[in-house]
Every structure is written in structure tokens, then in C-alpha cells.
Amino acid sequence: MSDNYEALIPARIAFNEQGVPLSAVFGDVYHPQWGALEQAARVFLHGNRLPERWRAKETFTVCETGFGLGNNFLALWQAWRGDPCRSKRLHVIAFEAHPFTREDLRSVLMNSVPEPERALASQLIDAWPPLLPGLHQLEFEGGKLTLTLAFGTVARLARQASACVDAFFLDGFAPKVNPDMWTRALFGQLVRMANAGATVATWCCTGEVRRGLRDAGFLVSKVPGHGGKREITVATLRPGMGRQCSPCPPQDDVLVIGGGLAGAGVAYALATRGHDVTVMDPVFAQGLGASHQGHIAAAITPVISRDDDIRARLSRAGVARALHRWQGLGGEARPLRCGTIELVPDSANAAIRRESLERLRFPGDWVRWMDGAEASERAGTRVDSGGLWFADGQRAQPQALIEALLSHSRIRCMVGEASSLRRDNAIGWVAMDSRGNALASAGQVVVANAARAVDLLSVVPGIAPRPKFEAMYRLAGQVSVYSETHVESPRVVLAGDGYCLPAQHASFVGGSTYLLDAETCEVTPEGHAEINKKVAGLLNVIPSRLARSSQSGDGWAGWRAAVADRLPVIGHIDEAPGLWLACAYGSRGLSWASLAGDIIGATLNQEPLPLERELLRSISPR
Template sequence: MTATLIPATLAFREDGTPYSPRFDDVYHSTFGAFEQAEYVFLRGNNLPERWHNRRIFTVLETGFGMGVNFLATWAAWRNASARCERLHFVSVEKHPFSRDDLRAALDAVVAHTPHASATAGASGTSIARLAHELVDAWPMLVPGTHRLEFEGGRVTLTLAFGDAIEMLPKMWLRADAIYLDGFAPAKNPELWSPAIFKALARVAGEEATFSTWSSAGDVKRALVQNGFEYRKTAGFGAKWTMLAGRFAPRWRVRRYEPPLPLTLAERHAVVIGAGLAGSALVERLAARGWRVTLVERHAAPAREASGNPAGVFHPLVSRDDSSASRITRAGFLYALRRWTALDAVAQTSAHGAIEAPARTHAGLLHLATDDESQAVAAALASFGYPEEFVRGVNRAEAESIAGVALAQGGWFYPRGGAIDPASLCRAQIAAARALPDALVDVRYGVQVERIERAGDTWQVFDESSALVAQAGVVIFANAHDAARAAALNFAPTRSVRGQLTLLDESPLASLRVPVIGDGYAVPLPGGVTLAGATYEVDDTDIALREAGHVENLERVAQMLPGLQGAAADAAAGAHPRAWQGRVALRCVTSDRLPMLGQLGDEAAARRDAQRLSGAWPLDLPRAPGLYGAFAFGSRGLVWAALGAELIASQLEGEPWPIERELAEQVDPARFLQRALRQRSL
């Protein structure tokens, strides 16, 4: 169960140094925060020289604090004449600052740093400006992993909010440089415990270096015990010595090697499907310089479930903070950041060439049912989520937000809402194609029938057995058709029919925000209300049914009494006009979680089934270059962007955007793993 996130308390000593009352220690040396970062961590890891001409370079830090080390590293990257193409900075923080406190702390540090307002290299950007960008992008204080992107995605900050002892073993990356930072070992011994160094040894690259201002005996012993070599050098400020060194184990210290990029002759991927999953993949891969061939059987993107007039997006709150809740929370927050970035691209595109996704910004109400009201109330009280994430509301408060009468209260997601999925898909594809040196080929009206391995690449064929494309990577984002096209036996997906109802001249024309519960109601332009949706398993009939419209109205009327008259008329067959609506088929798995990541090699697993009977996900044989992003059910809006980022990170050998244990929950090979453990192969 996820622990409650307790923010840091900001205080200052008389000399203006930021100070932690909880740990009775300062956040940086009194001789200067940025001076310490440059001396101890940048020079201690021989940066920026070590990232010269590298495509990807990853820094791992044990305590984020105020972000001074990140800002100093970012500024050094900007100033480097031969910098890496993409800089990843991964850091853990148990007690993050609120946005306002972070701003105050950094303003104080910058004011006391003579060179902080000077320009950082040819870019002309000061550390003070970088600090403002960090504060503006600062995430909500909720537990889990948060991915922030700067410099058009070329500088990525992955923040893990939680206890380092719990979070570091869950992170999956290959660290090139390690910053051992945090409050003094005597003040915060857990951050310098053997478990921390063991976790670092799991993710250190072969040539990884480390540095720290501490030279405590326990630190030196823990380093040696986990395969690190250290040397003492002159310390910074009042410190006589500091430690620097490298990862050079003389024995095996880990079971699995940390991730590496996929070995390919060309970074070229074929993405099959142009719905929410495929469109997000195109954007995320193109942003990294990949050549992408998008293949879609319809004449345009978002013609199936992604073509609904609107879809709702919101996190998921549960009393035990389940895996589904954690994955949905991470996806929701990451999607908001990606959509904001798309808005910015649309604003700067020439002649409106890129359309901003059409979405609401007034929040979303989730009305409680009798079964869940107490559980969710307990979860809100237990986890102490910030009000910008979610807050409980009684009926009067909920009605004030909604603008219509409601049957009960519930909880309010200020950043939730509704979006036009098709406009999102179009924006992502357009943004990818508008990138400098973009290599995006879109092929509509092509039905993929099968794939074949040819040397080190995959060949994709259509229904007439004509070759459509050939690449080292193929990603199936075609929902119901993915398991067939990928020849997967262990992908238990099912179709769920969902019928929507559109009410013009709606009795709920004054509804201000989407309302969800046992059903949902979404206000659309022109006084139209979208009501939905039916949930009919293994029913693939796409014809509209009057019974489905009646069901939608009756369920929504239980939440919004203003619709009771229309629901009664519908049930009596007295609806005055022809029904309007839409039917789409959702693709779901038996555990209701998506399929995201590299596909398992089922043939190889069968051949080696006995040895693999106790396999963990990283033990499983994988189909080279084959990935999946499908079975999103009704949560495609909050899972698609995060899923695309996860797959892109796996392909590139970058730090994963969520904890490894969560990635394993959505691993497409999880059902193969279960079959192996049950010895059913």
C-alpha cells in the first residue's frame, strides 16, 4: 500500500541557507549551492566531458531536494559544445517541496549565487531562468513517478516521489553517473543504508561513475560491498574530503543487466493502428528521431473507439491504491503534460496547421455510489491527496460545480474532464510530421493481414499478400486485431460493445462539467448531452439499439434527476425524434489492464517451458522487435501517452517512466508467464 506523501517544510537559517527542521540539516553547503553541485557532482563525475557525442546519457540522484544538482547539470548540458542528444536525470525524493516553497527556496539560492543570473552558454539562458521552468513544470505532490520534459524533450527529469528505500529498487534504467546526495548520514541514515547501494548496483552501467560530498566510513564500506571502487579527493568548502569512483564489480552483484537500446540497423518502426495508442506512439517515436510508418485500415485516424464524440479522463482512487490506481494516476498526469505540450505546438504552428486537441478545463465530478462512497472517503483521508488532484464534495458543493441538480455528492477532479479523441489523434500525428527532419509516412486504407521475419527485420503484408512495409520494429496498436496479426495465443482479449446516446435540446443543457458514476454525462457544444455507455461483453453488433439508449438515459437519470423525464419518455417509447448515438467496440483483457511493451516469444517459451516455469518477466524470451499497445478498454485517454512513452523508452534503453513493478502489471507477456508457472504449456 502506498505511503502518504508528506511535503517538505521550508525554513531558513540566519545566513539564508535553506534548512530542514525534520532532519535538522541544511539543503546545501553554506559555501554555495551551485558551487557545491558543480564541484562535487559535475566534476566528480567528469561532466560534461563524459557525455560528449553520446546519444543518451543518464544521471541518477538519490535525493532531489531543491533540484540544485539537476539545474546545474541542465545548465552544463546547455553550455556543452558536444553534448549528448538526450539527457535523462532521475531522482528520488521522500519529502518534495510544494510548488510555492520550491519557488521560494530557489529564489533565495539564486539570489545568493553570483553567477546564477549569468547566461548559460550560447543559449543565453540563466540558471535563474531554468529554475523558473522547473517550478512551472513542478508536478502535483502525489506518490509515484513523474516525468517532466524540457528542451523539447531533449532534457528529461524523472522524479520518483516516495521513500528511496522503496522507490529505488523499483526504478529501471541504466545509470551513467550517480549523484549520492541527501542529508548527512548521521541525520538521515536510511538514505545511506546498504539497501540503497544495493539498488544502485542493480542499475549502474558498466562505465558508471559516482560522486558524493560524504566520506563516512559506512558509505565507503557500502560502496565496496556493492561493487563500487572509490577514491578520496579534496572536499568542497568546509569538507576535507569527498568520494568519487566507478562501478567495477569483481563478482556478480545483480541478476539482471539494466536496459540497453534495441540493436537495430535503422531506427525505423511500423505502427499498426491510428487510434489513441498508435497516434501517441507516432508522436513519441518521432520526437526521438525515429522513422515511423503508420498503417491504418480506415481512411483516416480515430475511426473506431477513438472516434467517439468525447471521452472522459480522470485518475482512479482506491482504498488500497491498487496497481490499476497507480498506473492510471501516472498516465493521467503524464497525459496532461503531453496535451499541454500539444497545445503549445498548435499555438506556434504556421497558419493553424496543427489543431489543438479539443478538451474541457473545468474539472470532472465522480458521484459516489453506496458501495464506494465510504471506501473512497477513507482513501482520500488516508492518502492526503492535494486538492488540485482530488477532493471530496457534498451534494450542494457538487451541484454548484455542475450547474444542475445531482442525486448525491462524491469527489471532484479539478484537472479531469472530457476530450475529443479524434482531435487528439490528429494533433499527435500532425505534431510528429511537423518536426524538423520528420520521417513519418502515413498509409491509410491498408489492412494488415500478417507479418513475417526476414533476417533482422519484420515484413508487414496486407490482405492481398503485398508487402506494405519492412522494419526492425513492429508495434501493434490495432486493438481487437492485434492478437491475430501478432499470432498471439496468450493474449486473452475480449470485445465489449459500448453504445453512446446523444441528446440535442437536452434537459441537461446547463451542465458545466462531465459527471460520471454508474453512467456518465458529458456536455457538448450546442446544448447537446452525451450519455453513456452500455457495457456488453462479447457483443460485436455495431447497429444502434433503442434498448441501449433507454439504458443509458435511465442510468444517467439516477445521477442527474433533470434527465428523469426524458428517461421515462424513452422507456415508454415516447421519444419524439430519431435516436442519435454511436457504437464502438472496446478491447479489454481478463485483468482489465492494458497490453504495453515487448511481446513474449511464445514458441521459444514452449521449447524451454520446464526451465521457465518459475520465470519472472525479465527471464521471459521476447519476440525481437515486436511490441504491443492495445486492450485499453475505456481508459485509452489516460493510458495511451504513458504507454507510448514506456515503449519508446524500452526501445531506446532510456529510464522507464513508471516503476518496473507497474510495467510488469501491463506487460503483454504476463499471460504467457502465468501459463508457464501453471505448467499449462
């Protein structure tokens, strides 16, 4: 098991004799008897001088060290939405070592909070994520309010979080029962995230806590308390400390080079944040979704590993962002959340997988083991082994998805191929064709054209060598399309050695092949034969039945770009301000596309980032 892994232990509902929610782990109440919302208003909002401090600002960020039942968040949300002079956007990042399940959260909140907070609580409960360790980003108010939940111990996750914070709600359990929430190391991490002038409010008034805040860099005061609490603590970051930063203006336009899944995912995430985006690709001469024309279906599926490694955590985050971002799309662009069964026919490997599930302790509503009988019933076809059931597995239609993403009103698509980029201090970046003619310009540019990104970056002056990125390679691959006339498709994504997807319009997709050093990328009879064997094994049919169900031209072929560690390359080029990369997605373009867009968009707009810092480092251009 990785040294960094922490199994998540959910909170359990308990109440004291007065009926106040109580932590069974720490033996302390979640809020005073005189009321959670009143405490939020009097201690945390008033103590941080809210709502006055967010007024007329583009964005405002709050960090809470103990989310608990979410009462402080609900009070903050209600105060913000009720203020006509509120900031345009509000971001909240909150830590919670022992989160409640959705059912327990509902049972407490819906019976304790009054209207109008109850209506907000209902939205929070509906959006509540599965109890998986790491960061979970939720959106409300059309994306103008974000809540980034950090599930795990604050001692570890405070080091991993990235945010530009204006106000802190220190709301952990009492220092005597939960000292990790009040350490000087934690206060140091808060200062790392703090904007200039950041404030702190907390009910805790012990001398040790006040001295810790002071030593970290805050000017600390005691002010009158409420409800029997004589004093509370407030603080302001010392002058000269904190980030002197402002978000990238929404009107700052962006050029995205590449009109496939990578480019479309980035463009859509930026457009939803108010940026005007130009997407450039020569393939647009054949239509918006031409990069995946004929690619009728593909899978979006998370993975797990024994030690919850980097790739597994990135996959989990990417699938969650895709589910969150794309389920609101209409028609065939909306992925089908059908679930995935990853078959594990080998008994030794099955034992390892089941042991991993026990050690990881992931919630059963996200992943669990299915025996062969249950897997067969769920899939709608007989399978010979058990496997892992991922409830969030999805079937997407890439061409329809790309067309929908690129149809956003703030996105303009143009036919063209950039051969070079140059920095212009007046306008940002200029993309030029092979003759040196300017094609398009923008304040920010995102290079998202797969393996061609290496050549494009190589001609940008002043860029340092990046060995991993420059060693990017291409793989050709194909999928096959089958008619249900002879073979019935599964009702889920069925994976193992190859994969098979649920049908749409009486046809279904199976895959796939991987050809390194291929000179061409095309559908071939040899590719069909290889895929037929894989799909036949999954569906328990003879390959000849699949051969009768597919014609030689029924399929799709495309290139994949990857680097040695098979992780995507996403992030900014430090020595070239305004230049970003989003490429090397390999065979998981659908898993990374939305996540990459939100990483770039959140960084540009000074929002809390949706990934831990160690994960961001693992995918940064290098």
C-alpha cells in the same frame, strides 16, 4: 491498506541561523552555507567528470538520490545547455521522500538562485507535479531533457526504478540522521541501473559509505573537498560490470499496426523522439480519425482505490501523461481540463471514500471531497449528493485528437491490413497481407489493433503461449449525443452510474453501454434508453426530457477490447526482438494511450521508464 503503500509527507520550509534551508524531518541542511550551485559544480559535476563525459553521446543519464530543492538539477541543466558539445539528450532520475509543494519550492528557489538558473527554476516550478507517490516524468528543452521524479522512500523506489545510468549524485542527508540513503542495499540497486563505466560523486566521506560502495562494485577514491570539507568521495564502476547497452538509434523506423487511439498514442510518442513511424490500418481509407468518426467527446479521468491498487496507480500515471503530452496540441485536439466530479450517492460508500482520502493523504489540489452544494456549484447543475473532485479530469474529442497525433511530420499513414508478420534479419519485421504480399517493413513493429492482435500474434513463429493475452475479449458499447435545447450540460465531467460531459457546439455526450458477446456494434434505441436513465440520474431530470433532446441516430458505437484483470497489455515480446504490444485498453483508451507510447519510446531509447517495475510487470504481455 496495501503493504506497498506509503503516504507522501511533504517537506516543510525551515532555515538555520545562517539562513540556509534546513530539513525539519532530518535536522540537516539542504546544502552548505557556501552555496548550493557551487556545491553542485564542485562536488557532483566535477566529481563525475562532467561535462566531458557526455560529449558526443546520443544520450546521458544521471541519477540523484535526494532531489531536495533541485539545485543540483538546475546546475546540471545549465551546464548541459551551455555546452555546445553536449549529448543530444539528457535524462535525470531523482528520488525524494519529502518533496516540497510548488508554492514552497517557488518561495525558496526564486529568492536564492541567480540568473540564468532562476529562469530554469521557473520552468521547473511551472512543471512541478502534484505530491502523489510514485514516478512523475517532466520534459524540458522540447523533450531533449527529462526529469523523472520518484516521490517516496528511496529504499522502496530504488527497487522499482528502471534506468541506464551514467553518473550518480549521492546527495542524501548525513548518514547519522538519514541512514537509509547510504545502505548497501541501495548501492546494490544503483549498480543494477548502472551503465559500464558509471561514476559516483558525493560529499560524504565516511568509511562505512566508502566500504559500501566498494563492496557493491565501485572503485572508490577520496579527492580534495571544498569550503571547509577536507575530502569528498568519487567512484567508478569496476571494469566488466554494468550494462553494455546503447539506445535504439533514432533513425530506426517503426511500424505501428492499428490506427485508433492505441496506435496514434504510440506513433506520436515515437515520432517526438525522432523515429520515423508508419501507421497501417484499413480504416484510413475513410480518413485519419475514422476509427472514432462521430465520437465527439470522451472522458479522461483518474480513479482511486482504498489501498491505491495497481489499477488506480496506472490510471493516475496515464491521466498525468495525457495531460502532459496533449495539452500542447491545438484546436479541438487539445483536451479540455474541466475536472471530474465522481458522485457517490450511497452514504455508506461515501463514508468509505472519505476515509480512503484521509488514509491516502493525496493532495487536495489533485483529489478532494465535495459536498452536494459545492458539487452543484462546480458542475453548474443541481446534484443530490457529494463526491470526489478530480482537478485533472478532461474532456477529449477522440476524432480530432487522433487526427492531430497522426499528423506529426515523422508519421506516415497507409491503408492496409496485416494478416501476418515475419522476422527478416536484414530489415527487421515485415507485415504481409492475406496473400503473403509484403505491405510494409521496419526495424520495430508495435501491434496496436485491439482484439485483432490475438490473431496476428498467433501466426508469428516462435511466440510462447500467453494465456491472459490470448483470452482477450470484446465488448460493444455506445454513447448518446444530446442537444442543449432541452437539457443543459454540466461544466465538468459528471460521473457515477454512467457519465455526462461538458458540451461543445451546443451538443453533449452521455454514456455508456457495455455489451459482452455482442455480434454487432451499433447505436440502438435500447442503448439510448439505458443511457437516458443514467444521464437523467446524474442531471436530476426525467428521462423523457433527454429523449426529446436526442434522436435515435445521435450517438456513436464502438468495440472495446479487454483482458480479465481489465489492465492494458503493453510491452515487448521477449522472444521476438523488436515486437511490441499495445492493446486491451478496455474503456480507458484515452488514459492508456499516451502512457503506452512513452513506455515503448523510453524503453527503445534507453530513457528512465515512467512507471515502477511492478506496474510494468502487471501490464506486460503474458
